[in-house]
Amino acid sequence: MPSPQAQKGLDKRGKPLQGLKNGNVTELSMFFNVKPGHEKAIRDAIEEFCTNPSRDPSNPKVEKAFAGIGIHEVRLVLFDNDSRLLWLTSFDTDWDTYIDDTIAFIGVPIYGSILMHTVEAPEGIEKPNLPNASAAVKDIFNSVRITGAGLLVTCANISIKEQFRNRDIRSAFEKVLNNQGAEEALQHQALKPLLELAAD
């Protein structure tokens, strides 16, 4: 079952379990303690997590999949001589509502490959058949998170899905502008807003 503080819906400082929100975007900030002697192993695991081809954001399929789960970024910072890990992420909508989906999407073994090097994770978190493993990951997250004191996000009201849509519209508009008939076509009164954007 969830930790007592998570059961009460509170984070590590006793604040309600919800990330700080700016526009559409919420943050999740988690502080872990690295197991003594695991400093290099956790750094290697983080590097593998972020550079694995299946998580390469320059791959359109991966980009779409991450957009599909609403993740803006994941940032992992080792500090205090690599004895502490700060895990930051930001996300469209609310973290807490989608935390189960995100854990299912990324996969417990992948989270486990990093968490196994932290003091907070139970033994065997990286093993594929650990009972109630995804509940354990969620409970770990909820037990180490601290709600941010401040959050500023550029274009916070434009979700990743909307950014994709904007990109498609921009791409289509570029094709229109590259057409020889564009100037004449854009003279119609209804297209005036687009004509005004066509100049650059």
Add this chain to the structure above:
Amino acid sequence: MTQEKTPFPSLAFDEIQSGVFRPRPSPYAATYIFLRIDDRKAGRELMRRAAGVVNSSADLASKTEDAWVSVALTFEGLKALGVPQESLDSFPPEFQRGMAARAEVLHDTGESAPENWEKPFGTSGIHVIIAAVAPGKERLEAILVRGRKTYEEMPGIKAIWRQDCYALETDKEHFGYKDGIGQPSIEGTGIPGNNPNELPLKAGEFVLGYPDEMGNNQFPQPEVLGKNGSFMVVRKLQQRVADFRRFLKSKAVSIEEEELLAAKMMGRWRSGAPLSHCPMHDDPSIAADPKLRNDFMYNEDDPRGLKTPIESHIRRMNPRDADVIGIPRLHRMIRRGTVYGPSLPEGVLEDDGVERGFMFAFVGAHIDRQFEFVQAEWMNSGEFAGRGEAKDPIAGNNDGTETFTIPQRPIRRSLAGIPKFVVTRGGEYAFMPGLKALLWIADLDN
């Protein structure tokens, strides 16, 4: 998300209440009765009697078992029965708080706010929910006699509310739509779902004590209490039929166009035929075909919603394989709705002051991940699909400022000023114990 093929566990059908797996018959008659427990001993005796009356899922194929009684307990009811504190603490927090306390999460605001709910909804007085369902009024009455024997003439138990529900002559709900079409297939039950494209869901999504889609298997303690139980959500939803009819008329120039707009808002024609199969004209033969009427997906066939609008009701309730934030398999629901109140006569555009609507019932293992999630994220927001603040055009908590977008070529159509068509009159969270759990509660002696 990858799914490993693991053998699914055997379900204890003789312990799981019938109402978890049995679909609502068609036609149907149903009754909900709320009880308050004023005396703990009487409450425990009620549980003992209920264990003898409640149907199990042991014979789901039986035609004679298609009338049944279900029993569920609210958190206040568990307390009134003297369930030990450490057991109470093992129930999920949202269940402990009750639906009224979750109003903001559920978008039950304004007219739908708990302070406006019909009593006893929103109070701590609902302890036991008895639900009886049958193929018609006569058989309903027969099983109600059985149900009433559990609590009648028992001092210390008081019936405090009742709602009767009957299928309309049209076998549709009040807005005119055929209801109850899409139900999930569940591993290990032998009940086929009606979408062949959807893999069966883990039993643990609907019954506690079995692995769920996340690979978790957690349930209230002790095991005899939690295992083989399910959570139930009931909501009384008033339907503003005249407003809905007037809205369609105001946006259409013909009856045909009204029907098309109604279909676009729902995602199905009122016959039940999905837009996915017949996007421009209704085809009742598809609605009547159990193999076809739910056999569709979105990602490949209709990613932009040109057939089934992205903001339509059914596409929100179950996005299937559409490109949305979230994993639909984690948020599937068993829904068992029943209609209450008489029809507003055909063609009438002014409300007659008669109460009519829908008793919504959810059954599942995760109130938060299933019911609350869909209500908050997919019904009352459009962020999950890149649609900003757009709400469900039929069931969402609209306030007249929202717009519903119908993708169409050459240019999409926007229906502005969506009113509130559905008002929450009340609701509650309850726990449907397995049959052994009813006896365990009955045997408590604290």
